[in-house]
Amino acid sequence: MKRWILAGLLMLSPLAALAAEASATVVAARGAVNAVSSNGERALGQGDTVFVEEQVVTADRSFAVLQFVDGAKVTIRPNSAVTVEEYAFNGNDADAATLNLVEGGLRVITGAMAKTHPENYKVKTPVALMGVRGTEFSIMLCGDQICEPGQSGY
Secondary structure, three states: OHHHHHHHHHHHHHHHHHHHOEEEEEEEEEOOEEEEEOOEEEEOOOOOEEEOOOEEEEOOOOEEEEEEOOOOEEEEOOOOEEEEEEEEOOOOOOOEEEEEEEEOEEEEEOOHHHHHOHHHEEEEOOOOEEEOOOOEEEEEEEOOEEOOOOOOOO
16 A cells, blocks of 8 residues: 555656646737657647646647746747746746747846846847847747848738
């Protein structure tokens, strides 16, 4: 009997670790939206959780809106990939978020973390690391650079 209890607890421990790293909830999604991590790939839909170290990938004519624990909303545009590299929000100086826009585009409406500790909220791209100083912004990649106004995808 004790072995079964121990085995059950050991099976639940990876799930508990994932739950501790939850960073956002999908509040809207259309089309093919997937989360990719070292554990594999899974489809995402409204109500699903996104974890630290997962990459959210959208297909053509697809998008996802993520609501983070601090209230921030991130819209991931079609044909995009965004990795949640770091996310910790407890309402103190240790709060930190790093999103990595691998390809495509995103729009961010910041939450409590960027308002109280803007130096701890960062967005990376293949060509730049940006600190957040505002409450709303968009980034689009055109190949290996950030799009200029009027370029394709803007």
